[in-house]
Amino acid sequence: MCSGPVGRYLEDSDSSWWLHDSPDDCLACPVGRVASETGSATCFDCPIGYYVSEAGATSCTYIVPGQYAENASSTPQTCPPGQYSVGGSTKCTLCDFGEYQPAPGQTQCIAAEPGSFVGITGAEASDPCPAGQYSAGGASSCELCVIGSVQPEPGQPSCTVRAFSPTMLLLFHPELSYVGVPISHDNAGPR
Numbered sequence: 333m334c335s336g337p338v339g340r341y342l343e344d345s346d347s348s349w350w351l352h353d354s355p356d357d358c359l360a361c362p363v364g365r366v367a368s369e370t371g372s373a374t375c376f377d378c379p380i381g382y383y384v385s386e387a388g389a390t391s392c393t394y395i396v397p398g399q400y401a402e403n404a405s406s407t408p409q410t411c412p413p414g415q416y417s418v419g420g421s422t423k424c425t426l427c428d429f430g431e432y433q434p435a436p437g438q439t440q441c442i443a444a445e446p447g448s449f450v451g452i453t454g455a456e457a458s459d460p461c462p463a464g465q466y467s468a469g470g471a472s473s474c475e476l477c478v479i480g481s482v483q484p485e486p487g488q489p490s491c492t493v494r495a496f497s498p499t500m501l502l503l504f505h506p507e508l509s510y511v512g513v514p515i516s517h518d519n520a521g522p523r
Contacts, residue, residue: 360388364405378404381420398437400424410437414454426454429472443470446489460487 361367361375366389368376378384378392383401385393395401399408400421411417411424416438427433427441432455434442444450448458449471461467461474463486477483477491 362405363387363389364403366390366392380404380422383408395420395422397421397439412436413456416440428453430470432456432458444472445469447487449474462486466490 361384363386364384365375365377366384367374368390382392382394383404383406384391385405385407392404395408397419398417399410400417400423401408402422413434413436414432415424415426416433417424418439427450429452430444430450431441432444432450433440434456444458444467446469447467448460449467450458451472463484464482465474465476466483466488467474468489481491481493483491
């Protein structure tokens with residue numbers, strides 16, 4: 333056994349390990365591994381979601397939300413914009429369609445605001461809907477205004493219904509003439 337301080341172990345493959353009673357005989361656990369008891373005969377790996385960035389450590393450190401570490405011996409890195417992580421992550425997650433994240437080190441993505449959309453994964457910003465289209469919040473694309481409604485401005489959450497006019501009446505009822513007089517279907521004109 334190692335008689336050295338916690339965070340160290342005795343690496344001895346022969347049967348005379350009991351002869352090693354000096355702290356100088358003990359080795360520091362390597363980065364990514366720990367020895368949590370005095371007299372450890374071995375070091376232990378940190379579990380997934382934890383890391384150790386220095387040799388001779390006595391405990392593993394939890395990877396905080398907004399960061400990731402690929403393995404127990406990696407120093408945590410901050411997630412870049414367009415991505416996020418929850419605690420204990422080994423990688424960052426891309427923001428999904430309809431979401432974005434402009435800042436680094438975040439724990440969630442932001443839903444696209446009404447009147448905007450996000451049509452890719454890993455986006456850092458949303459885009460406004462063009463004129464003639466609209467969207468509700470969290471949209472991955474914009475919708476065209478329905479017949480009879482308009483939206484002349486970009487980035488809007490809805491379309492405005494136009495005032496009803498004889499021209500609109502003809503769009504919905506082509507069997508009527510422009511003055512509202514029925515037209516014969518045999519092309520004979522008004523009756």
